Amino acid sequence: MTIDEKKIILTVDDDPIILNQIMTILKEDYAIRPFTSGEAALKFLEGHSADLILLDCNMPGGMSGFDVLAKLQATAEYKNIPVIFLTGSVDGDDEVNALGLGAMDFLTKPIKDKSLVKRVSLQIELQEYRNELEQLVANRTEELREANDKLLEREKITLDLLARAGDLRDHDTGEHIMRTTNYVRTIAEDLVTHPQAGYELTPEHAEDIIEASKLHDIGKVAMPDNVLLKPGKLTADEFDIIKTHPLHGAKLLDDAVDKLGNDGLLREARNITLGHHEKWNGAGYPSGSKGPDTPLSARITAVADVFDALTSDRPYKKAFSNEDAFRILYEDAGSHFDPYLIEVVKRHEEDFENIRAGIGRK
Numbered sequence: 414m415t416i417d418e419k420k421i422i423l424t425v426d427d428d429p430i431i432l433n434q435i436m437t438i439l440k441e442d443y444a445i446r447p448f449t450s451g452e453a454a455l456k457f458l459e460g461h462s463a464d465l466i467l468l469d470c471n472m473p474g475g476m477s478g479f480d481v482l483a484k485l486q487a488t489a490e491y492k493n494i495p496v497i498f499l500t501g502s503v504d505g506d507d508e509v510n511a512l513g514l515g516a517m518d519f520l521t522k523p524i525k526d527k528s529l530v531k532r533v534s535l536q537i538e539l540q541e542y543r544n545e546l547e548q549l550v551a552n553r554t555e556e557l558r559e560a561n562d563k564l565l566e567r568e569k570i571t572l573d574l575l576a577r578a579g580d581l582r583d584h585d586t587g588e589h590i591m592r593t594t595n596y597v598r599t600i601a602e603d604l605v606t607h608p609q610a611g612y613e614l615t616p617e618h619a620e621d622i623i624e625a626s627k628l629h630d631i632g633k634v635a636m637p638d639n640v641l642l643k644p645g646k647l648t649a650d651e652f653d654i655i656k657t658h659p660l661h662g663a664k665l666l667d668d669a670v671d672k673l674g675n676d677g678l679l680r681e682a683r684n685i686t687l688g689h690h691e692k693w694n695g696a697g698y699p700s701g702s703k704g705p706d707t708p709l710s711a712r713i714t715a716v717a718d719v720f721d722a723l724t725s726d727r728p729y730k731k732a733f734s735n736e737d738a739f740r741i742l743y744e745d746a747g748s749h750f751d752p753y754l755i756e757v758v759k760r761h762e763e764d765f766e767n768i769r770a771g772i773g774r775k
């Protein structure tokens with residue numbers, strides 16, 4: 414065994430004769446660092462590691478072994494170093510006290526060579542097992558974390574895919590969904606950072622809403638081409654068909670919500686899909702729900718969806734300028750839109766313009 418590979422043992426005793434004796438017994442197999450006080454040993458530990466500490470109980474004039482042990486136990490970097498207590502007394506309380514404080518073993522003086530060698534090697538071995546086990550757990554935890562990250566990533570990609578498939582016929586690049594999601598993100602993140610009664614959002618809830626908003630128009634898969642892609646204005650009958658797309662979407666998601674129980678993302682996906690064409694004044698569809706009766710997630714998506722529709726070419730209309738689009742949103746605050754959410758938009762016009770221009774956010 415080379416010097417480098419030898420385990421390091423700190424020996425702490427106010428009696429140099431004892432330190433010498435221990436040195437003689439153990440130096441063949443271990444790197445021994447002797448100290449005549451607990452203070453000196455603790456000082457050494459600030460810059461060095463140790464694999465085991467042999468600690469004298471009674472050291473008059475300085476820290477006692479108990480003091481040193483308490484200090485070691487209270488320090489995260491030191492508390493896993495095994496400590497074997499040494500004492501000259503045969504007072505039974507010392508043993509119980511030391512073990513209670515976290516010492517691994519206990520030896521009485523005079524020190525018997527074989528006993529010392531055996532107990533030290535046993536503690537060193539146990540410590541190696543503990544370290545291996547810890548490493549094993551750490552590796553496994555890391556593996557699980559990576560597997561979980563991958564699943565989350567896959568979930569996100571699957572969701573994007575589903576949303577894009579639903580959107581394929583009326584927008585072919587997926588940009589509508591990406592922009593709408595980013596408008597939703599802008600509003601939701603503002604609600605997270607500016608607490609307002611009735612509009613409280615945790616970061617986790619906001620993230621669910623942002624992801625879920627991608628699915629808002631999934632019900633359009635059930636709309637016939639001749640209605641969805643009609644280049645001109647819809648007849649009343651055709652619009653009646655369009656008005657069913659939130660219900661088709663919600664029906665698709667109901668199954669998923671049932672299967673996954675209390676899943677925040679899917680529940681919000683259902684809320685958003687069903688409620689994104691409701692209006693603040695109750696004049697929307699499919700249910701005509703009013704004000705805060707429509708879930709917050711759906712009210713946010715309504716603003717985002719309409720801003721994107723207004724600033725985009727559609728088969729039935731040309732894009733409005735940002736200025737006109739903002740004007741329409743602001744005019745419809747309190748009738749179509751939740752007025753507080755429109756206040757939020759007003760704080761973020763530049764973010765909206767950047768997203769529209771394709772230079773904002775992810």
Ligand code: C2E
Binds near residue numbers: 646
């Ligand atoms: P979309 O094109 O994604 O529009 C979403 C919402 O944005 C619309 O919901 C409406 O609230 C708003 N919006 C869109 N364009 C305008 C506009 O020029 N002015 C104003 N003030 N708001 C606008 P809405 O009306 O419930 O329509 C839902 C979906 O029905 C639309 O989604 C679109 O796919 C279809 N649609 C609506 N009107 C027509 C139409 O005249 N022709 C055709 N072909 N499709 C239409």
Ligand code: SIN
Binds near residue numbers: 585
């Ligand atoms: C798209 O294909 O998603 C872009 C069309 C639009 O401007 O909404």
Ligand code: FE
Binds near residue numbers: 629630689690
């Ligand atoms: Fe819609």
